[in-house]
Amino acid sequence: MKLSDFDYELPQELIAQHPRQTRGQSRLMVINRSDGSIRVGTFNDILTYLQPGDALVLNDTKVFPARLRARKSSTGAAIELLLLNEVKPGEWEALVRPGRRVEVGTRLSLIGARQADTVEVAADCGKTKILRFYVEDVRRLCWRIGEIPLPPYIKRRTEPADHARYQTVFAKRVGAAAAPTAGLHFTTELLKELRDRDVQLEYVTLHIGLGTFQPLEYEEVEKNMLHQEAYALTEKTASRLNEARKRKKKIVAVGTTTLRLLETVVNENCLFEPKNGFSDIFIYPGHTCRSADALVTNFHLPRSSLLLLVSAFAGRDLILRAYKRAIQERFLFYSYGDAMLIL
Structure with a gap:
């Protein structure tokens, strides 16, 4: 077929x-x-x-409002994170765009979060990466600053509605x-x-x-x-x-x-x-x-x-x-x- x-x-x-x-x-x-x-x-x-x-x-x-926006702590470059599933407490598998700019060990600052709330790339799994969050509660953070992950054929940013x-x-x-x-x-x-x-x-x-x-x-x-x-x-x-x-x-x-x-x-x-x-x-x-x-x-x-x-x-x-x-x-x-x- x-x-x-x-x-x-x-x-x-x-x-x-x-x-x-x-x-x-x-x-x-x-x-x-x-x-x-x-x-x-x-x-x-x-x-x-x-x-x-x-x-x-x-x-x-x-x-789950699993899309987070971040910047590389070293350069300020914009990075988009899309959390897929929790691997273990504080660590999540995620899609990272643009992924080629984000190597293992890279630190990211989350837009909209406290200055102390940061993320580190812990592992590279090919199409996805493992992110280590230095925050108290990742899910609570996402409900506060995350975006609903609209499908790729919707060509606009997420809106409040x-x-x-x-x-x-x-x-x-x-x-x-x-x-x-x-x-x-x-x-x-x-x-x-x-x-x-x-x-x-x-x-x-x-x-x-x-x-x-x-x-x-x-x-x-x-x-x-x-x-x-x-x-x-x-x-x-x-x-x-x-x-x-x-x-x-x-x-x-x-x-x-x-x-x-x-x-x-x-x-x-x-x-x-x-x-x-x-x-x-x-x-x-x-x-x-x-x-x-x-x-x-x-x-x-x-x-x-x-x-x-x-x-x-x-x-x-x-x-x-x-x-x-x-x-x-x-x-x-x-x-x-x-x-x-x-x-």
Whole structure:
């Protein structure tokens, strides 16, 4: 299978650079796998497609303000740090830009922090570096001076509004480097309306890493591997999802990250097993999705693992036809863009 078979041309002006003025104003494209139909509407139309007892599964991960700005203590040169994960207390793996200017032993001063709060490059791991922080609490520091790490295709600096709009309204468990963007369309009012209609709202956790933005390396799809991401499905949630399945109610995954988690924990009998750990599941055409009956998702980059995933779920031809229609209808794409519901 060739990666070039999952390419398409997207006008740059359709890449959303900001969220819509009000959360929930997104447009919604509904594609039906059984008859190939495509409908266009607004996101609140999702109420039409969910019935009492259906389970809507949402990823409650919360984006960490992991982007820090610094200067080299020796020269004052500007450096950008993007924290990925804590290796041990006080030491973090990070992306450093421009990395070639920052050697092991380099000391950095953090912009916005106290003069005594400094960072030292402790090790070079190739694409990433290990940073040693001389601060009392790195996480508290990030919440005070850090920025939300917007995706690379958003060509602007982080703005104050992003700290709210690049989080879902149900975000709870801190640990993501990127938002589960299909969840950004849901408002507290819409979630209440769904509950009032007896739609089951279920929460799972998968902490999205920056690898979600990394391009696939090989033209031959099967040669590629995905990064690992931490996930958790509780016993109570697994039990409720299994009950919904036994009652023949729909299980609707909100986002590719939710679907990846569910596909990780579903067994050969199409039932869910409570687990936590790390998943590097790579879903592409040929994979049979057993965990969900429908998927809410955004519009994804060409040649990306996310486009491969939705193609596995709905079929390549139908997805590319839907994307062509979305471009004609001037839908907005990617993280701050519009939504798709695949039935």
